[in-house]
Amino acid sequence: MKPSTHRPWLRALVAALLLGLLATASAQVTLRIAEHPGSHVAPMEEYFIPLYEELTGVNIVYEVLPADQVWQKQQLEAQANSNYYDIGYHSPGWFGYYHEKVAGLDDLIEEFGFDLSQYSDAVQASHMRNELLRPGEIIAIARNPQTPxxxxxxxxxxxxxxxxxxxxxxxxxxxxxxxxxxxxxxxxxxxxxxxxxxxxxxxxxxxxxxxxxxxxxxxxxxxxxxxxxxxxxxxxxxxxxxxxxxxxxxxxxxxxxxxxxxxxxxxxxxxxxxxxxxxxxxxxxxxxxxxxxxxxxxxxxxxxxxxxxxxxxxxxxxxxxxxxxxxxxxLGGGGVLIFDTPNKAEAFKFLQWLFEEQSKEFNLRTAMFSRADQFTDPDVLASYDFYETFLPAWQEQTTYAFPRxxxxxxxxxxxxxxxxxxxxxxxxxxxxxxxxxxxxxxxxxxxxxxxxx
Amino acid sequence: MSSRRHFNPWAFVLPGVIAGGVILGVPVVQALWTSLHRLRLYRLHDQVWVGLDNYLRLWQDPLFHLSIRSTVVFTLGCTVLSVIAGLAVASVMSTRGIRGTTAARFFMAFYLVPFVATQVVVGMMGRLYVWEPEYGLVNYVLAAFGIDGPMWLISQDTAMWATIITNTWRLTPLAVLIFYAALATVPEELLESAEVDGAGGWKAFVQIKLPMIRYHIGFIALIQLTSAFREFDTVFALTGGGPGRATNVLSLLVYNEGISAANLGMANAISFTMLIIVAVISLIYMRLARLGELGQ
CATH class of the missing domain: 3.40.190.10 (Periplasmic binding protein-like II)
Incomplete structure (x- = not known):
C-alpha cells in the first residue's frame, strides 16, 4: 500500500486558510450605491471610493444610473424590500415615494457625532428633512443643493x-x-x-x-x-x-x-x-x-x-x-440617503468620512457646495477663477429658488x-x-x- | 375502457395546462383586478375600488388614441417589412448553388445575431451609432452619395420609420429561419417541372413556393405582429416615445402611466386593453389566414 503524501499538519493548514478566507469574505462589508450622473462621478470612482476601500476594507459597488431612472430603480428596489441599495441619491421631489424604506439618521448622527451646524436651515429643511412625511427626523445628507x-x-x-x-x-x-x-x-x-x-x-x-x-x-x-x-x-x-x-x-x-x-x-x-x-x-x-x-x-x-x-x-x-x-x-440637486438595510451604520460611516473628513477635498474635486465651511474656505474659493461670477450668481439664485x-x-x-x-x-x-x-x-x-x- | 382511452391524453397535458394557467392566468387576473382599482405607486397599501373608471378615462383620453395609432403603424410596419425581408433573404439562401454551402451556413448563423441581441442594446446602438444625425451610419452612407440625411430620431416625420426599421432588423432573423426551413420542404421535382414548363424563378416563387409555405407565412406574421404590438425595450431605448409623442406606442404609455406618473391602476387598464386588442386581432387573423387548419 502506497503511503499517503498528505500530511495531517498540511491538511490542517489548508483547512485553516480556507476557513480564514471564508470568514474574511463573509465579514467584508459591501455597500451598494445608486448614483446620479454628473461630473462628481469621476472623482468618486477614481479617488474617493478607492481611497475609502483601501483605508477600511469596505467594498463599494457604485452604480451610476440614467438621471430619470435613479429614483425609479431605487423605488422599485425599496418597495420590493430587496436591500439592494444601501445608499441612494435623493432629490426632494422624489423622496416621498419610498420614504418608509429610508433609515432615520438621528441615532447615527448622535452616535458618530456628525456636525449638522454646517448645513443651513434652508438646506436642512429642503434636502435633509421631510416634515410632512417624516416629521422631526433627519433622513438624508445634503450633497449638492442647487438651482439652475x-x-x-x-x-x-x-x-x-x-x-x-x-x-x-x-x-x-x-x-x-x-x-x-x-x-x-x-x-x-x-x-x-x-x-x-x-x-x-x-x-x-x-x-x-x-x-x-x-x-x-x-x-x-x-x-x-x-x-x-x-x-x-x-x-x-x-x-x-x-x-x-x-x-x-x-x-x-x-x-x-x-x-x-x-x-x-x-x-x-x-x-x-x-x-x-x-x-x-x-x-x-x-x-x-x-x-x-x-x-x-x-x-x-x-x-x-x-x-x-x-x-x-x-x-x-x-x-x-x-x-x-x-x-x-x-431648489433641486439633492443629497444622499441611507436605506434601512443591515449595512446602514457602515453606510453612514462612509458618508460621514466623505462629507466631513473629506469635505474640502470633495468640493475641490467636484465643485459641489452644501456645507458652510465650503463657502468660506480660502483654498476652495481660490481654486477656480470662474468662481468670481459663478458663486455670486449661484447664491443670489438660491435665495429665490422654489423649495418643492x-x-x-x-x-x-x-x-x-x-x-x-x-x-x-x-x-x-x-x-x-x-x-x-x-x-x-x-x-x-x-x-x-x-x-x- | 373507452373512458381510459379519453383520460390518458388529458393526463399528459394536465401538468402543462395547470402550469400555464398559473403562470399566465394569475398575472392576467391580477392585472385585471388592479385595473379596476385606484392604486398609486407611492401608496401601495391604499387600493380603492373604482370599477371601470380607469377604462372610461382611458378611452376619453386623446393621447391614448394617439398611442393606438402609433402602435398600429409600428406593428403593421414591422410585421410587413420583417415578413418581406425574411422571405427575400430565405429565398436567396435556399437558391440552388447557395443552399447548403459553408458560406450560407455561416451567413445563417451570423444572421441570428440581431435575434439574440438584447433589445435595449439594439435600441441604444440604433440611437448612438446608426441614426445619430452627425456621426451615425445611415447619414454617413447617405453623405457618400451626396445626400444630406435627416435627423432621423428627432424629426416627427422620420422617427417612426427609423424605429420600425430598427425593430424589423431585430425581428427578421426569425422569419428567415422559419422560411428557410419551409422552403427546403418544397419538392425539388415540382420546381424542376415548372422550369421545364418555362416558369422563371419569379413565377415559380409566386405560384409554387409561396402557396406551399403560406401557413408558415401566416404563422410568422402572427408571431411578428404580437411581438411588435407589445414592443417596449427597443422603442424606449431608441426614442423614449418621442419626438413629441410620435413613437409613443402603447407599451410606453403603460410605462409612463405606471412608473413616471405612478398610476398603477391606469397602467394595468392599458395593459389589459392591449391584451384584449391583441387577442381579438390574433383570433381574426387566425381565422382569415386559416391557421386553425394547421395540424388537422
Missing part, C-alpha cells in the same frame, strides 16, 4: 464685433439678459449657420444660441419648470388648489416653444440631464442653462471653454405672479405632467388649452384622491 443659473460665453459677449452687431440689431449692449425676452434675443442673435463668424472666427459647424437638456418627460420637465416658477406659479396653494390654470402658463409655454424652435440644437430633444454642456464645451453653444453640478464639464481641466464663461441669475419674467425680481427654478412641496405626489402632479405639458405644446400634440386642462385635471384628481381637498 444662466451661463454664457463671456469672451464672445465682450468681443467688439459682437457688441457692435448686437447694439445695431437690438439697440442695447450685449450683456447677460435681465428678462426672458432678452434671453431669447441673445439666443437668436448667436444662432448662426456653419460658415458664419462669431467673435471673428469662422464657424465649422452651426452655432446655437441657447440650450438645456430637454429629453422628455424628465429633461423637459426639469428645464421648463424654470419658466413655470419664473412665472410666479407654485403649482398649488395651501388649500391644494392648482394655480397652473392661470393664463400666464400659456404665455410661458408659447415662449418656451419659440425659444426651443428658434435657438436650441435639435439634438437637445434627445439629451438627458447636463448633456447639453458637452455641446457648449465644444464651442457650439453660446449660452445655456447651467445646473451648478455640471459646471466642471465646461470649466474643468482640459475643457476648451475653461475660463471663457461667465454666469448670471436666471432673468426675470416681467408681470410674474409674485413680483420676483429675477427668474427662478426649483413635501407631498409624495409632487412627481405625479408636477414633474412628469409639466414635462408632458411642455412636450405636447411644443409638438402640437394637443392644443395648449387642452394640455393645460389635462395638467390641472390630473393635479386636482390626485389631490382629491389623496384626501387633501
Amino acid at each position: 443659473i444662466y451661463s454664457y460665453r463671456a469672451d464672445w459677449f465682450a468681443h467688439p464685433d459682437e457688441q457692435a452687431a448686437f447694439q445695431a440689431a437690438y439697440g442695447r449692449p450685449l450683456a447677460a439678459p435681465a428678462t426672458w425676452e432678452e434671453l431669447y434675443d441673445i439666443a437668436v442673435f448667436f444662432t448662426r449657420p456653419a460658415g458664419a463668424t462669431v467673435a471673428g472666427e469662422t464657424l465649422a459647424q452651426p452655432l446655437f444660441g441657447y440650450s438645456a437638456s430637454i429629453k422628455p418627460p424628465g429633461g423637459m420637465a426639469r428645464a421648463f419648470l424654470a419658466i413655470v416658477y419664473s412665472l410666479g406659479l407654485d403649482g398649488w396653494d395651501e388649500n391644494y388648489d392648482s394655480d397652473l390654470s392661470d393664463p400666464i402658463l400659456l404665455e410661458g409655454a408659447a415662449y418656451w416653444k419659440r425659444l426651443i424652435q428658434d435657438t436650441f440644437p435639435p439634438q437637445a430633444q434627445t439629451w438627458d440631464f447636463l448633456e447639453h454642456l458637452s455641446f457648449m464645451r465644444e464651442g457650439r453653444l453660446a449660452t445655456a442653462e447651467m445646473w451648478p453640478e455640471g459646471v466642471l464639464t465646461v470649466e474643468g481641466d482640459g475643457a476648451p471653454t475653461a475660463g471663457k464663461l461667465a454666469y448670471a441669475p436666471l432673468p426675470q419674467w416681467p408681470g410674474n405672479r409674485k413680483d420676483l425680481p429675477i427668474g427662478r427654478s426649483f 412641496q413635501y407631498e409624495a405626489e409632487w412627481g405625479a402632479v408636477m414633474y412628469t405632467p409639466v414635462g408632458e405639458f411642455a412636450n405636447d405644446v411644443l409638438y402640437d400634440t394637443l392644443t395648449p388649452e387642452q394640455s393645460q386642462r389635462r395638467l390641472v385635471d390630473n393635479m386636482e384628481r390626485i389631490f382629491d384622491e389623496s384626501g387633501y381637498r
Whole structure:
C-alpha cells in the first residue's frame, strides 16, 4: 500500500486558510450605491471610493444610473424590500415615494457625532428633512443643493464685433439678459449657420444660441419648470388648489416653444440631464442653462471653454405672479440617503468620512457646495477663477429658488405632467388649452384622491 | 375502457395546462383586478375600488388614441417589412448553388445575431451609432452619395420609420429561419417541372413556393405582429416615445402611466386593453389566414 503524501499538519493548514478566507469574505462589508450622473462621478470612482476601500476594507459597488431612472430603480428596489441599495441619491421631489424604506439618521448622527451646524436651515429643511412625511427626523445628507443659473460665453459677449452687431440689431449692449425676452434675443442673435463668424472666427459647424437638456418627460420637465416658477406659479396653494390654470402658463409655454424652435440644437430633444454642456464645451453653444453640478464639464481641466464663461441669475419674467425680481427654478440637486438595510451604520460611516473628513477635498474635486465651511474656505474659493461670477450668481439664485412641496405626489402632479405639458405644446400634440386642462385635471384628481381637498 | 382511452391524453397535458394557467392566468387576473382599482405607486397599501373608471378615462383620453395609432403603424410596419425581408433573404439562401454551402451556413448563423441581441442594446446602438444625425451610419452612407440625411430620431416625420426599421432588423432573423426551413420542404421535382414548363424563378416563387409555405407565412406574421404590438425595450431605448409623442406606442404609455406618473391602476387598464386588442386581432387573423387548419 502506497503511503499517503498528505500530511495531517498540511491538511490542517489548508483547512485553516480556507476557513480564514471564508470568514474574511463573509465579514467584508459591501455597500451598494445608486448614483446620479454628473461630473462628481469621476472623482468618486477614481479617488474617493478607492481611497475609502483601501483605508477600511469596505467594498463599494457604485452604480451610476440614467438621471430619470435613479429614483425609479431605487423605488422599485425599496418597495420590493430587496436591500439592494444601501445608499441612494435623493432629490426632494422624489423622496416621498419610498420614504418608509429610508433609515432615520438621528441615532447615527448622535452616535458618530456628525456636525449638522454646517448645513443651513434652508438646506436642512429642503434636502435633509421631510416634515410632512417624516416629521422631526433627519433622513438624508445634503450633497449638492442647487438651482439652475444662466451661463454664457463671456469672451464672445465682450468681443467688439459682437457688441457692435448686437447694439445695431437690438439697440442695447450685449450683456447677460435681465428678462426672458432678452434671453431669447441673445439666443437668436448667436444662432448662426456653419460658415458664419462669431467673435471673428469662422464657424465649422452651426452655432446655437441657447440650450438645456430637454429629453422628455424628465429633461423637459426639469428645464421648463424654470419658466413655470419664473412665472410666479407654485403649482398649488395651501388649500391644494392648482394655480397652473392661470393664463400666464400659456404665455410661458408659447415662449418656451419659440425659444426651443428658434435657438436650441435639435439634438437637445434627445439629451438627458447636463448633456447639453458637452455641446457648449465644444464651442457650439453660446449660452445655456447651467445646473451648478455640471459646471466642471465646461470649466474643468482640459475643457476648451475653461475660463471663457461667465454666469448670471436666471432673468426675470416681467408681470410674474409674485413680483420676483429675477427668474427662478426649483431648489433641486439633492443629497444622499441611507436605506434601512443591515449595512446602514457602515453606510453612514462612509458618508460621514466623505462629507466631513473629506469635505474640502470633495468640493475641490467636484465643485459641489452644501456645507458652510465650503463657502468660506480660502483654498476652495481660490481654486477656480470662474468662481468670481459663478458663486455670486449661484447664491443670489438660491435665495429665490422654489423649495418643492413635501407631498409624495409632487412627481405625479408636477414633474412628469409639466414635462408632458411642455412636450405636447411644443409638438402640437394637443392644443395648449387642452394640455393645460389635462395638467390641472390630473393635479386636482390626485389631490382629491389623496384626501387633501 | 373507452373512458381510459379519453383520460390518458388529458393526463399528459394536465401538468402543462395547470402550469400555464398559473403562470399566465394569475398575472392576467391580477392585472385585471388592479385595473379596476385606484392604486398609486407611492401608496401601495391604499387600493380603492373604482370599477371601470380607469377604462372610461382611458378611452376619453386623446393621447391614448394617439398611442393606438402609433402602435398600429409600428406593428403593421414591422410585421410587413420583417415578413418581406425574411422571405427575400430565405429565398436567396435556399437558391440552388447557395443552399447548403459553408458560406450560407455561416451567413445563417451570423444572421441570428440581431435575434439574440438584447433589445435595449439594439435600441441604444440604433440611437448612438446608426441614426445619430452627425456621426451615425445611415447619414454617413447617405453623405457618400451626396445626400444630406435627416435627423432621423428627432424629426416627427422620420422617427417612426427609423424605429420600425430598427425593430424589423431585430425581428427578421426569425422569419428567415422559419422560411428557410419551409422552403427546403418544397419538392425539388415540382420546381424542376415548372422550369421545364418555362416558369422563371419569379413565377415559380409566386405560384409554387409561396402557396406551399403560406401557413408558415401566416404563422410568422402572427408571431411578428404580437411581438411588435407589445414592443417596449427597443422603442424606449431608441426614442423614449418621442419626438413629441410620435413613437409613443402603447407599451410606453403603460410605462409612463405606471412608473413616471405612478398610476398603477391606469397602467394595468392599458395593459389589459392591449391584451384584449391583441387577442381579438390574433383570433381574426387566425381565422382569415386559416391557421386553425394547421395540424388537422
